[in-house]
Amino acid sequence: MDKTTLLAIISGMEPADLRLYYPDGDQEGFWRKVRESPLYAEEVAEIRAEGERLRTQPVPELTYALFSIFGRTGSRLEYERVYFERRRMLNTYVFLALLEPAEAEPVERLQEILWAICNEYTWCLPAHLGESGIAGTIDLFSAETGFALSEIHCLLGERLPPLLRLRIRQEVGKRLFEPYLTGGPYFWETAEHNWSAVCAGSIGCAALLLASEPSQLADILLKVERSLGYYLKGFGEDGACLEGLGYWNYGFGYFVYYADLADKRSRGRISWFREEKVRNIAKFQQTCFLGGELVANFSDSQPVGQVYLGLSHYVAARFPEVEAPPVSLRAAYTEDHCSRWAPALRNLLWKDTKQAHTEWAMDSYYLPDAQWLLSRCRQGNSTFGFAAKGGHNDEPHNHNDLGQFIIAADGNAYVSDLGSGEYTAGYFGAMRYSYDCNGSQGHSVPIIDGQFQTAGPEAYAVVLEASAGKEKDVLQLDLTQAYRYSGLERFTRSFEWHKEGPVSLTLSDEFSFKEAPGKLVERIVTLCPAVPGEGMVVLKGPDGRDLQIIYDEGLLQPEISEHTFSDHYGAKKTWYGVDFQARACAESVRYTFEFQFSLS
Structure with a gap:
């Protein structure tokens, strides 16, 4: 696909508004259903419990002492615990604001964590910063953060103060769009594994939501589409994720999040779901469970796994041969220690409440x-x-x-x-x-x-x-x-x-x-x-x-x-x-x- 073709598609795109997330754009109605329906009771209880846990806690500081530990000792956990706790605060306050639109406190707390994240020295993890320092560096977590802020900007809209909305647009532009288009090339642009899907997919989603200038959006999508081609190249035709179930959830998840937004905004003219290999990758999850939560955890994979119900139900609806998972395997709200926003949101948005499978097929x-x-x-x-x-x-x-x-x-x-x-x-x-x-x-x-x-x-x-x-x-x-x-x-x-x-x-x-x-x-x-x-x-x-x-x-x-x-x-x-x-x-x-x- 060339830029001329993309510009023609962009000229006819759907607006970047709530209809991308709710069929009729009725955000309030959806969250009322989540709040009141027993079919979402477990998820809502988990979110509320996190809200209570965080209620008296200030936004934790990402200090120089924490930042420097990796460079001095090679240990990642100390800085990352605080970094991910900030993302847990971000997610929780957004969900509480959506669940309780009449309550002022969640939005007030959300404003503080949004401002704190916009003030972070870098959205990257220290372990991912090269010798050149932070200038222009884009890693998994900086890309995810930009995507999260762009989506929150769309969902909360005018409930956020104008200054904060402006700050989000400026920071995403400065930390993602500008270096992506003028810096690099980044190693992950041609990586045949999860980095290409997460980094490029997140930037593509952020651009689909925030980029207002057609030429800039076209330039970004050209690069994103190319990187996603490399991501798919890392799979054989059998669709196996050699990095294991956790990285299937991660890399393929962000691939799907981008593919969904691109498909909706472009009215189906940008659609990865027609690719046969994508269909085969979507089937991988159902192959690797060995009973209960135990998975075939070759490579850097955890021995037990939970499923993202939103992602799972979405691909099962897209592809008839994909099995919906047993509901007992649902990943709890707190299961992701990285507190990623995109799957947490879609676990609610994409949950199919009519699915009630109790066991994978024996095969x-x-x-x-x-x-x-x-x-x-x-x-x-x-x-x-x-x-x-x-x-x-x-x-x-x-x-x-x-x-x-x-x-x-x-x-x-x-x-x-x-x-x-x-x-x-x-x-x-x-x-x-x-x-x-x-x-x-x-x-x-x-x-x-x-x-x-x-x-x-x-x-x-x-x-x-x-x-x-x-x-x-x-x-x-x-x-x-x-x-x-x-x-x-x-x-x-x-x-x-x-x-x-x-x-x-x-x-x-x-x-x-x-x-x-x-x-x-x-x-x-x-x-x-x-x-x-x-x-x-x-x-x-x-x-x-x-x-x-x-x-x-x-x-x-x-x-x-x-x-x-x-x-x-x-x-x-x-x-x-x-x-x-x-x-x-x-x-x-x-x-x-x-x-x-x-x-x-």
Whole structure:
């Protein structure tokens, strides 16, 4: 699309007003319904509870001492806790103002937090500022902030004082529009992951709401549309989000928020929803839940996930093959520790109160581009989950995890993926793979003569067989390239997930070496206490259900080790390595494990 075409579209655009959010423009009627209907009672109660918590608290200061911590120590949490608390205040006071239009207090408090955010030294996080400092820098959170203020400007309108509305327009122009058009290029403009969708999508939304000059709007949308093309390029045709469910919510969410506003304002002439790949990405969420809140949390993903009902219901309405999620998985208002405005608003605006699903469909999926196999199956009153992956070790938010797998029952992981650790400077630096959650030492994959998997695109899996069937699912991988052990000639890993009869997994690893290695360890990672038994190791799960790992005592000897890591929120967590050590290494060997559930 060129500028001339865009200018023609812009000339016929719908106004940037409340009709973009409410079919008839009746904002007061919508919020009256939310306030009075029992179908929104939980959401309203959560918002009101936050309002009470914040009521006596002043706007917290973003001090120099906080700002400088990352540069001095690499720690992000101290500054970000305060930054995100300010965004929680912003969101809460807007919602209270919309829910209670006759009340003066929420608007008065909103004015103070809006002014404070406009006064911030930068809307960026310190961790995202480069050597050049803040001038012209646009990161995820500065773009999100500009989008949020633009939307609040539209929704609150004349309920905000003229000076504050002017300040919002000036700050968004100065911090987003001007550097976007005259600075850069920013790395995220061509990024094939969530940054391009969040940054470009947020700027595009802000421009659709605030940019009054057609030429400026056209210039911004040209760049935004190009970046969103790069975002989609990061997906295979299977629609898998290699960064996991959390980043699907995040990146694809902001893609949809922009696509929706662009579609509405342009009267359908700018529409990403006609893209087949977008349809496939929209289906990803329903594939990755393994029972309850547990998800296939490969890469920097959390082990449990909630759904954004607004986003979920929107894409389910757009695409018939997309499943609406179980309502029990609804993300609470306080669930997002970053307090992002855009999804919080749409969780109310886009909620389909007629949807009342209680469980995902039981199904298995093979995603060929990602090389992921995912399964949910039910026996009796229990739901069992399995996930395994190939791929390569240069994926977005990469972990060295070729051949990694997860086994779950009733929403509890027995063989686990540690998922995302605490984000620090080192976590994204040269020491990344020294962190257990990132390096292969913290995954259920072999350790060959003390060597872990290597990082980079040259470390990849080759799929030899993959099928998702009624009775069993199969994934067989050649993982020879995952290691740089000179004596390794071939390593294949096979999974057979049995869904008929007792649910179980058969794992087979076959090695060929030029000469026998000095040591070979088959590691299984778990958060469950592990107890050795005769011919088995038992992973002790909750509710009396255990997982037995049955092995050949003549070939392998188990050793159980205890480790700790800092999770995404900085909390110390314990994990166990069940290391099956080869009793006598050989040039060619095959190890087979049976994973079987039992009740103790």
